[in-house]
Amino acid sequence: MIGSVPYLNEKPLTRWFEHTEEGRASGIKVIYAVPSQLAAMLAAGEIHAALVSSFEYFRTPGYGILPGVSISSQDEILAVRAFSQLPWKLTTSVALDTSSLTSVALLKILLAEQYNIHPSYLHHAPDLPAMLQVADAGLLIGDKGMLANNEGLHTLDLGAAWRKLTGLPFVFAVWLGDPDRVTPELIKALKTAKAWGLTQLDAIAKEQAEYLNCPESLCRRYLTEIMDYDLGEDHLTALEEFGVRARRVGLLDHPPLPLHVLSSRA
Structure with missing residues (x-):
């Protein structure tokens, strides 16, 4: 079981689990909640991984970052x-x-x-x-x-x-999990879900525009031009900088944890 935020920006990352035969066959169920609730569920061991606020990584020792996927922006985020x-x-x-x-x-x-x-x-x-x-x-x-x-x-x-x-992108959310409970199969499934989801942006924009009662063009622009779902070296550098600055302004009572990105290998 995994947890995700219930917002437009996450739809390309979890839609595969519910809208494809392969995703449903994975046996991975997605629970939706706001980031602060996901953090509590993850801490309680109720879910194996959560697409959760990146600040949670620095706030709570012991988590690993699942590779290759994030909710980020290169510039404006709009949401x-x-x-x-x-x-x-x-x-x-x-x-x-x-x-x-x-x-x-x-x-x-x-x-x-x-x-x-x-x-x-x-x-x-x-x-x-x-x-x-x-x-x-x-x-x-x-x-x-x-x-x-x-x-x-x-x-x-x-x-x-x-x-x-x-001068950096910003990483708003990452998949976090207990390293002992995150399997290579789960990491592979999340990467597969992302790759498939990025082929569905037009369908997601149309569906969510109706749900949110907003222009389809806005949803499409948001998904295709604003959102960044990668987690590369520049994103990791930005995450480290976020931790340093959070500590500097008094938001962390300990030095920021080094980034622990989990391996996708068995």
Whole structure:
């Protein structure tokens, strides 16, 4: 059993398990939950691997990173955005959609290092108008982040801001698992699912546009032009940099763990 986020961006990575005969025959069942819930399920041993916030790797020792697959961006991410009623340098409070540990950590890094501000943070349900009633700004992730109405607001795309700050892509999520429970067969299945899913982007865009009640062209652009599903050397360098900066701004109480990428060999 594996766990995945329930957002548009993950569909190319898990659709194979439910929409192909080979995927169904794999015996791998996908459970869907927000990243913070997936982290708890993984820690409890309820699932073998989870497509979970990359920050979880640094926060919780003992996990291995499954190779070859991620949810990343090379620049703008569109679905992870913060919105402020004030210029960012004047923002003093931020309401956080705490579904994603990574996005919360990334926003804190960006505001500290790019804008030199340290606002107060509060947890809030992902409802932008309600967030902006109790704070200067709000952070939204996933489909709500992509579809939010940002008219009249100062919008910070966290992927684009990270690229500007570091010159690197950003890895929002990776497959994590207990090295003793992750098999070469599972790694192979996840890579197969990704390869097949990338051939289905038009079908996914059409299906999800109807589900999300948004333009099909937006979903297609998001999947084909914005999302990056690889996990190469530049992604691993970006992950290491994320860990270093998280430690520097006080988000980790220990030095970031070296990256442990699991082998796909038996």
